Amino acid sequence: MGKLILLTQFYTFLMNREGLITKGVGGEYTVVCGDETYICTARGVFRNRQITPFVGDYVVIDTDKKSIDSIKPRRNVLKRPPVANIDQVIVTMAAAEPAFHAGLLDRFLVLAAREEIDAIICINKYDLHKESDEVFLPYVQAGYPLVKLSAASGLGLDELMGFMEGKLNVFAGPSGVGKSSLINRLVPGASMETGDISARLRRGRHTTRHAEILTLGDGFCVDTPGFSSLDVDEIPVSDFDGLFIEFIPFLGLCRFTNCLHDKEKDCAVKEQVGVAIHPARYESYLGFMRNEPGWMGDKPPRRRG
Numbered sequence: 001m002g003k004l005i006l007l008t009q010f011y012t013f014l015m016n017r018e019g020l021i022t023k024g025v026g027g028e029y030t031v032v033c034g035d036e037t038y039i040c041t042a043r044g045v046f047r048n049r050q051i052t053p054f055v056g057d058y059v060v061i062d063t064d065k066k067s068i069d070s071i072k073p074r075r076n077v078l079k080r081p082p083v084a085n086i087d088q089v090i091v092t093m094a095a096a097e098p099a100f101h102a103g104l105l106d107r108f109l110v111l112a113a114r115e116e117i118d119a120i121i122c123i124n125k126y127d128l129h130k131e132s133d134e135v136f137l138p139y140v141q142a143g144y145p146l147v148k149l150s151a152a153s154g155l156g157l158d159e160l161m162g163f164m165e166g167k168l169n170v171f172a173g174p175s176g177v178g179k180s181s182l183i184n185r186l187v188p189g190a191s192m193e194t195g196d197i198s199a200r201l202r203r204g205r206h207t208t209r210h211a212e213i214l215t216l217g218d219g220f221c222v223d224t225p226g227f228s229s230l231d232v233d234e235i236p237v238s239d240f241d242g243l244f245i246e247f248i249p250f251l252g253l254c255r256f257t258n259c260l261h262d263k264e265k266d267c268a269v270k271e272q273v274g275v276a277i278h279p280a281r282y283e284s285y286l287g288f289m290r291n292e293p294g295w296m297g298d299k300p301p302r303r304r305g
């Protein structure tokens with residue numbers, strides 16, 4: 001009997017391998033283990049416990065049953081788009097078509113900061129940029145690396161590569177800004193599907209449907225579906241100040257310990273508006289904190305009255 005158990009354990013050991021989930025579509029996960037790739041399902045155990053394996057998860061699989069047996073502890077996880085163990089998120093916006101959208105950018109930066117994931121900003125379609133760069137200044141001042149790019153002309157690709165080396169980089173941003181187009185330029189042999197912009201609505205058509213990891217030198221990059229809105233409802237009002245990264249040096253210096261940096265007296269954050277904090281970012285903060293962050297989705301707000 002003992003021998004049988006030992007034999008079973010040895011067999012299981014032989015059949016078990018560790019790998020990285022690079023793609024997940026309809027309950028089927030692509031798991032890369034060294035040079036081999038397996039298509040696996042998640043065992044019932046996970047489904048019952050409502051744990052979903054994410055792209056970016058390191059997992060132990062049973063190569064015989066083609067099932068994922070366990071997920072290694074995650075370093076972090078982003079829910080939208082759903083990716084685990086991220087080193088850096090590349091928040092991608094277009095300079096035009098679709099128009100640059102500061103509110104959506106701020107939302108994404110807040111969500112990344114909440115997961116303590118480093119963010120850099122990419123402004124793609126710079127070849128279509130006609131206005132001044134003023135709208136990007138608040139982010140440069142805040143300390144975010146900001147790269148102006150064009151997947152069409154190749155502008156900025158080398159600079160972006162410099163930021164990506166050796167990391168797991170997630171491209172995230174609205175539909176149609178050119179995430180897949182950029183990846184096709186950056187990753188040799190990549191052929192991610194790209195789609196044009198709806199002429200009528202001036203926005204993307206949600207061409208990419210699933211997150212997918214591609215190897216990039218000694219790191220990875222992840223293409224993800226574009227989003228049209230992002231939810232920050234579960235973030236407590238008093239947390240937003242710490243999620244605007246340029247506010248952080250001044251937090252705790254206000255007269256009131258529970259200062260929301262709004263109407264309070266002797267507020268160290270407000271004193272920095274126009275100095276170390278760009279007024280546009282402060283206004284945006286107030287919007288989040290008062291839960292009226294302008295319009296964030298594809299549709300402008302309904303006018304009151």
Ligand SMILES: Nc1nc2c(ncn2[C@@H]2O[C@H](COP(=O)(O)OP(=O)(O)OP(=O)(O)O)[C@@H](O)[C@H]2O)c(=O)[nH]1
Nearest residue numbers: 151152176177178179180181194195206207208226
């Ligand atoms: N002019 C110009 N067009 C670009 C550039 N990059 C991408 N495009 C075009 O923008 C459109 C959308 O590109 P995609 O790469 O599919 O955009 P995406 O961000 O992956 O969109 P989703 O997958 O829907 O989230 C395509 O028609 C591209 O050819 C650029 O730098 N300049």
Ligand SMILES: [Mg+2]
Nearest residue numbers: 179180207208
């Ligand atoms: Mg895409």
Ligand SMILES: [Zn+2]
Nearest residue numbers: 254259261267
């Ligand atoms: Zn304050």
